[in-house]
Amino acid sequence: MYLFNKKAKTMLANLFYVMFGLILAAFFVIAVFLRVESALGDSTFHKRFYARDLALLVDSMHASNGYFVMEYDVNTPDNMPLDINLEPDHVFLTDRDDKPVESRAKTLFRIGFNEYVSVNKSNITVTPSSFKIIFENNSIRFD
Amino acid sequence: MKLNKKGGVGAEEILEFIPYIVLTVAVMAGIFLLINLFINITVDPKPLQREVLFNRLIYSPNSIMYMDQVTGRVYPGIIALDNFTNETLDKSITYSYERQIAAKLELYDQKKELVKTAYLNGVWYTRLEPLAQSRIKGEGSADIFTRTIPILYRKNSVNLPGYIKTMILIPN
Numbered sequence: 001m002y003l004f005n006k007k008a009k010t011m012l013a014n015l016f017y018v019m020f021g022l023i024l025a026a027f028f029v030i031a032v033f034l035r036v037e038s039a040l041g042d043s044t045f046h047k048r049f050y051a052r053d054l055a056l057l058v059d060s061m062h063a064s065n066g067y068f069v070m071e072y073d074v075n076t077p078d079n080m081p082l083d084i085n086l087e088p089d090h091v092f093l094t095d096r097d098d099k100p101v102e103s104r105a106k107t108l109f110r111i112g113f114n115e116y117v118s119v120n121k122s123n124i125t126v127t128p129s130s131f132k133i134i135f136e137n138n139s140i141r142f143d
Numbered sequence: 144m145k146l147n148k149k150g151g152v153g154a155e156e157i158l159e160f161i162p163y164i165v166l167t168v169a170v171m172a173g174i175f176l177l178i179n180l181f182i183n184i185t186v187d188p189k190p191l192q193r194e195v196l197f198n199r200l201i202y203s204p205n206s207i208m209y210m211d212q213v214t215g216r217v218y219p220g221i222i223a224l225d226n227f228t229n230e231t232l233d234k235s236i237t238y239s240y241e242r243q244i245a246a247k248l249e250l251y252d253q254k255k256e257l258v259k260t261a262y263l264n265g266v267w268y269t270r271l272e273p274l275a276q277s278r279i280k281g282e283g284s285a286d287i288f289t290r291t292i293p294i295l296y297r298k299n300s301v302n303l304p305g306y307i308k309t310m311i312l313i314p315n
Binding site for chain 1: 156157159160163164167168171174175178179182184185186188191192195196198199201202203204205215216217234235236237238239240243244
């Protein structure tokens with residue numbers, strides 16, 4: 001006595017294939033969500049981006065004359081507060097923390113400085129908003 | 144249920160699905176790779192770095208460009224030949240870490256004959272140029288970008304036409 005005839009066997013194999021496909025799809029969706037979430041939840045990209053962008057902006061300001069103020073927007077997720085620091089030779093960003101800035105992991109990018117323009121030390125604590133970059137009397141500061 | 148016995152789910156039917164299974168896995172892996180490709184968490188500042196450096200060379204006061212000492216006005220595109228030196232360049236753009244950027248500037252006259260050469264961070268330029276020119280990859284090497292523009296150069300208070308060739312080298 002045959003338990004399954006030919007048609008039933010094919011249908012059962014089909015069912016296995018569909019089940020396999022569903023399980024694979026579930027793993028796939030989970031893997032994609034985890035990957036996207038890890039990319040979005042990690043502040044590394046934001047820190048790298050803003051460190052480079054701000055440092056190169058300050059760098060380019062060394063070719064300037066006069067007085068001007070720039071409004072710089074920072075768009076980071078609400079749960080990703082960053083501290084932005086300007087030093088005479090570099091810009092660095094850290095995750096906001098209770099620890100002193102010196103003991104935090106820094107993401108920095110260097111500025112090409114010279115003796116004609118002074119870069120004043122500044123610290124910006126960012127809650128998704130904006131701050132000013134001021135070039136005045138051959139000195140640059142964040143405010 | 145037994146696979147290979149009569150009445151069980153035949154291995155034959157399952158074997159028929161192996162190509163489909165392989166294809167399904169390949170398609171999903173492909174989509175995952177594509178998603179990874181579009182999730183970009185790297186930031187490559189090199190194109191911007193070379194633009195900023197180039198513009199600093201062209202527009203900066205107290206650098207190689209001619210500057211009116213009374214008004215402080217810079218004349219972009221007019222090179223003061225006396226300022227076209229390694230010292231002036233190194234003084235106008237300094238990095239706290241030397242392996243950041245370097246450049247070689249060659250000034251040519253109208254007949255495209257070399258008038259003068261100056262280096263920014265010359266030590267690292269001469270170290271890394273052979274690697275960059277031979278397009279060796281890796282952390283120890285560098286990328287080199289070349290740009291030539293027409294300019295004027297000021298010699299004995301006379302503006303002469305010429306070209307400046309900038310080779311900007313950015314370590315990897």
